Amino acid sequence: xxxxxxxxxxxxxxxxxxxxxxxxxxPEENRAWGLALAAEIDETASAFETVRWSLGGIMLxxxxxxxxxxxWMKLPAGSSxxxxxxxxxxxSLLPKRSRVFTVAVLGAAALLLALPEGREAIRTVRASWHxxxxxxxxARTLEKLAARAEKEKDPSTLALVAxxxxxxxxxxxxxxxxxxxxxxxVWIYGSKNHSWPNFDSPKAExxxxxxxxxxxxxxxxxxxxxxxxxxxxxxxxxxxxPKDAEFExxxxxxxxxxxxEHAFGAPRYDSYFQRHYQLTRTVWxxxxxxxxxxxFSGLRSHAIPSLQNLMFFAHVKIHEAQKARxxxxxxxxxxxxxxxxxxxxxxxxxxxxxxxxxxxxxxxQSADKKLxxxxxxxxxAEDARRAASRVEQIDASFxxxxxxxxxxxxARAQTFRxxxxxxxxxxxxxxxxxxxxxxxxxxxELWPRKIRDTKPIWRRGACLAANYAPTVLxxxxxxxxxxxxxxxxxxxxxxxxxxxxLNEEELMDPMWGLMEIPRYVTGVNFAVSxxxxxxxxxxxxxxxxxxxxxxxxxxxVANPA
Amino acid sequence: xxxxxxxxxxxxxxxxxxxxxxxxxxxxxxLSQSTGIPSGTLYPILMRLExxxxxxxxxxxxxxxxxxxxxxxxxxxNARQWAREEIRAAQERHFWKPAGNEV
Numbered sequence: 001x002x003x004x005x006x007x008x009x010x011x012x013x014x015x016x017x018x019x020x021x022x023x024x025x026x027p028e029e030n031r032a033w034g035l036a037l038a039a040e041i042d043e044t045a046s047a048f049e050t051v052r053w054s055l056g057g058i059m060l061x062x063x064x065x066x067x068x069x070x071x072w073m074k075l076p077a078g079s080s081x082x083x084x085x086x087x088x089x090x091x092s093l094l095p096k097r098s099r100v101f102t103v104a105v106l107g108a109a110a111l112l113l114a115l116p117e118g119r120e121a122i123r124t125v126r127a128s129w130h131x132x133x134x135x136x137x138x139a140r141t142l143e144k145l146a147a148r149a150e151k152e153k154d155p156s157t158l159a160l161v162a163x164x165x166x167x168x169x170x171x172x173x174x175x176x177x178x179x180x181x182x183x184x185x186v187w188i189y190g191s192k193n194h195s196w197p198n199f200d201s202p203k204a205e206x207x208x209x210x211x212x213x214x215x216x217x218x219x220x221x222x223x224x225x226x227x228x229x230x231x232x233x234x235x236x237x238x239x240x241x242p243k244d245a246e247f248e249x250x251x252x253x254x255x256x257x258x259x260x261e262h263a264f265g266a267p268r269y270d271s272y273f274q275r276h277y278q279l280t281r282t283v284w285x286x287x288x289x290x291x292x293x294x295x296f297s298g299l300r301s302h303a304i305p306s307l308q309n310l311m312f313f314a315h316v317k318i319h320e321a322q323k324a325r326x327x328x329x330x331x332x333x334x335x336x337x338x339x340x341x342x343x344x345x346x347x348x349x350x351x352x353x354x355x356x357x358x359x360x361x362x363x364x365q366s367a368d369k370k371l372x373x374x375x376x377x378x379x380x381a382e383d384a385r386r387a388a389s390r391v392e393q394i395d396a397s398f399x400x401x402x403x404x405x406x407x408x409x410x411a412r413a414q415t416f417r418x419x420x421x422x423x424x425x426x427x428x429x430x431x432x433x434x435x436x437x438x439x440x441x442x443x444x445e446l447w448p449r450k451i452r453d454t455k456p457i458w459r460r461g462a463c464l465a466a467n468y469a470p471t472v473l474x475x476x477x478x479x480x481x482x483x484x485x486x487x488x489x490x491x492x493x494x495x496x497x498x499x500x501x502l503n504e505e506e507l508m509d510p511m512w513g514l515m516e517i518p519r520y521v522t523g524v525n526f527a528v529s530x531x532x533x534x535x536x537x538x539x540x541x542x543x544x545x546x547x548x549x550x551x552x553x554x555x556x557v558a559n560p561a
Numbered sequence: 562x563x564x565x566x567x568x569x570x571x572x573x574x575x576x577x578x579x580x581x582x583x584x585x586x587x588x589x590x591x592l593s594q595s596t597g598i599p600s601g602t603l604y605p606i607l608m609r610l611e612x613x614x615x616x617x618x619x620x621x622x623x624x625x626x627x628x629x630x631x632x633x634x635x636x637x638x639n640a641r642q643w644a645r646e647e648i649r650a651a652q653e654r655h656f657w658k659p660a661g662n663e664v
Contacts, residue, residue: 030608036632037604039623040590053590056601063605 009047015054016041022061027068029081034061073099077466078444078451095444095466102441105470109430109477118477120292121484125427127293128514134166138294145287146174155182160283163192163276164298172203186213187272190223193303202227202303218266218346222305225259225313247319260313263305264343269350269360271304284495292491296511307359310347314340314363318370330378337374341367341390354401361401365394416490416513422483423514430476433469440465487514568647571598573657575606576644579616579636586619586633596660607634615640 019038026034037057044050072081076095095102112118127135134142142161149157155178162174171192178185189206202223210220251257280299284290321336344364348357368390375384443451443462451459490510568576574596579587581595593603610616617637620630636644651657 032632033604033608035629036589037600039629039631040588040593040600042628043588043590053593053600056599056603059601060604 009050012047012050015051019054019057022058026061027064027081029068029071030064034064073103075099077102077441078448078462080448095440095463097467097470102437102466102470105474106437109434109470109474112474112477112481115481117484117488118481120488121423121427121481124292124487125423125484125514127291128424128511129518131515131518132293132296132300132511134164134293134297138291138297139166141291142294143170145290146170150177153181155179155185156279157283157286159185159188160279160298163188163279163301164294166297175206183213186210187275190220191272191276191303193301214270216267218263218269218343219271219305221259221263221266222310223303225256225263226306226309228253228256228259247316251316251320260309260316264313264317264339267346269343269347269356271302271351271353271356273302273304273351273353276302281495288495292511304353304356307355310359311363314344314366318366321370321374325374330374333374334371337367337371340364341371348397357401358398361394361397365391368394413509413513416486416509418513419483419486420510420513420515423480423487424518426476426480426483430473430480433473433476436465437469437473440467440469486510568651569606570657571596571602572606572610573648573651574598574660575603575610576636577648577659579634580641580644580648583641584635586621586635588631588633592634610636610640615643 019041023031023034023038034057037053037060041050041053041057044053068081075081076098079094113122127133142165145157146161146165148154149161158174158178158181162171162178165171165174175188175192178188186209189210190202192202204224204227207220207224207227211224214220276299280295284295317336317340321333321340324330324336325333341364344360344362344367347360348364349360351357351360368387372384372387372391375381375387440462444466451462487510575592575598578592578595589600589603589607592598592607593600596603598606607616611618611634615637617635619633621633622630648657648659652659
């Protein structure tokens, strides 16, 4: 075959073109050999030979590129194989660590964070900075969960999604669907906090259904009373204890009064928190990958009746009793105070939520104090003593419920706070180290000339970052992950525990513990802490400048020669 | 020579081809033709020989305009003696035989 005919072959032309491309992009260090090999292709005797020669060349090119890349990787960031433009003339202004080391350390850090524990840690810590608000990804997870539950006709999962989703319309649909599938779940009608984050009263129809389904419970009536005017009592208590005139106004609101009377007369007080916890655990045990944020936001948005409303109605009744006593109707006064006392006791005993227990006790104690006073004034010493004794008992119960009173609970909460600070501290350090490593390496790799010609402080800064930031990142990621493990174990223990609301702290302590730093940084103390740090930094700088000036002044005296 | 490299059968074949016309410059393609070694194997061998200064290289301007210059190779003076010894040792060990003797 002639040279011209073989040159016309498509395969040969392609082979020539490929080898030409390879020769043009051959690594600098042995480009001469690439050109030498490429030059010989014109001598090949057939199209087959051309293709064979070209394939050999491409193979060699690949080896050269890989070998060159490996050599490049063994150099520190910012240096090149030729060593020409990037090699500094003075003392080393390149990082000490090789690119291989940097890549290996960054890869190990990425691997740690990619572990399931690492992913959960990132998700949880990130959410703690947003006060456990659901993210878009949480919303998508919930939507997927709802779609599957609808397909499988699973009422408990539908109910959990209904209670957890941030989309009110979707919550409404899912609530209806869950109750339709399982009428036992009717309590979810009154368990979604419609005043959080926006005031949006629950549907009157739902509350009516709940009252019909659970007529002995005070909570459905209280929720219905709240729904009449959710902001009724807020301004009253902002000015301290309400005035007589305000009691008179409230006594004129018959609709509200009827509902509140029903509630105070109901034999039970149950705000369905226990059932919500039980439902959450059941579903979380089935769906172990469910994010703690979803669980937490669902529980946090559980509706409890307005406690101010309750207090206000108790005050209205006590006010009414005082009026009856002043008018000489002692039996009515005693009955009214007794009703308030009994309701407070039912609330304190029936609820397993601490704040509800406390409010119940406050209501009961207010009535008991008035009763003791009432009995003393009527000469009924025995009843007065009993009422005073109840006041003391309630005081003792208060102390037992006070946050931090239980030393074991307090110690656990403190431990989680400390661990939370470690997690947040090392998480923040990891982010900063990651950014520093990225900035240092990119500056050295992308703008080596600029870095070489810039002020030494910038060069040193970039080298320092490229040298140490990856290692700091790896260590910070490791400690971040290890310090998050107790939190992960707490979530696991919560899922595995028996259904008791009293160990709610097992979940809440770790989650609040993680918020220790974010709450401080994003809260009202933020400005104070920023200015404190600023002042300390400036003072340190001033001290440094003064000390250096003093040292420079002293030096010529110390060494006159 | 001081430095030693692992001599494969292909390296011995290249050395034999270079010794066959000792002192004369040879092109890469002709070496490939005479030894039957493909370019992807031949050039790494030539690169290693050159790295140890056992191979002399030079560029030859193309006779036809527009064609790239070609690379030429020959063994250096010291390397010839060394190559002969290595080839003889390999033959004695029955590790390698020249192409003509293989059949």
